[in-house]
Amino acid sequence: MTDEEKDSAKNAHTGLATGIGLGLALGAGLGLTLFDNLALGIGVGLSIGVAIGVALDSRATDHSD
Numbered sequence: 001m002t003d004e005e006k007d008s009a010k011n012a013h014t015g016l017a018t019g020i021g022l023g024l025a026l027g028a029g030l031g032l033t034l035f036d037n038l039a040l041g042i043g044v045g046l047s048i049g050v051a052i053g054v055a056l057d058s059r060a061t062d063h064s065d
Contacts, residue, residue, distance in 0.1 A: 015056030023049015 023045040031041010 015060060016050065016053035019049040019051070019053020019056060020046065021049070023047070023052065 024042060025045070027041045027043070027045010027048070028038060029041070030045065031038045035041050035044075
């Protein structure tokens with residue numbers, strides 16, 4: 001395994017992890033303020049966070065060979 005492959009393996013899913021973390025935090029805050037329901041806010045935030053994280057990961061991946 002080359003150094004470039006090792007670096008890409010380490011950074012493989014950082015966008016997804018970031019999206020989940022931010023989505024949960026923002027969803028919890030929005031759930032308490034807008035919905036008055038923490039669980040509903042976390043579910044919405046998680047969904048949005050996963051979508052944003054996958055978009056970040058796919059944008060970072062270079063498919064032009």
